[in-house]
Amino acid sequence: DTAVSQTPKYLVTQMGNDKSIKCEQNLGHDTMYWYKQDSKKFLKIMFSYNNKELIINETVPNRFSPKSPDKAHLNLHINSLELGDSAVYFCASSQGIRASGGTEQFFGPGTRLTVL
């Protein structure tokens, strides 16, 4: 009954490699997000897709490329990995913007990426 799932849970790789993280949600939501959590637990949004369209693209190196094949999936591909990319990456989803204001987001369990 997992609402938002991510694979893999752990990813250890060498500098310079290319890797992907996958995210799927079964909540029927139309908006999905990628967040990065650094070693101090600080969370920052990276990207957001609404109905497969990119709507948020924060200041993120272009080595990071999100792809949304459909509303239920949002993948993150990272080229030429660097040491500073080591973090926990969280996927989240929400159902658009509520009439009452604001969005309530549901998070996946996270992918811990370690770049050696």
Place this chain on the structure above:
Amino acid sequence: GDSVTQMEGPVTLSEEAFLTINCTYTATGYPSLFWYVQYPGEGLQLLLKATKADDKGSNKGFEATYRKETTSFHLEKGSVQVSDSAVYFCALSDRGDYKLSFGAGTTVTVRA
């Protein structure tokens, strides 16, 4: 732009102690306010929320009241348990905005 300032941790308490985590915000519009909790090794879970001034969110014994006059959304629990040990994040989402802006997180450890 929107921002959230949260009380810095870590916070260490004994079981049954009173917990307060301060949170203040800056927003251009009329934000919704949230508290998320992250248990060790897990993703974030919504703990409670409030969508307009004077609303009180509550869940699992935690409460927070949306105070527009002081731009605050402080989290409180009257009697904490060891199972409440986690990182707590205050967040806001402005009306018409898709993204959540998070505070820095407060690590809470409850000792038996």
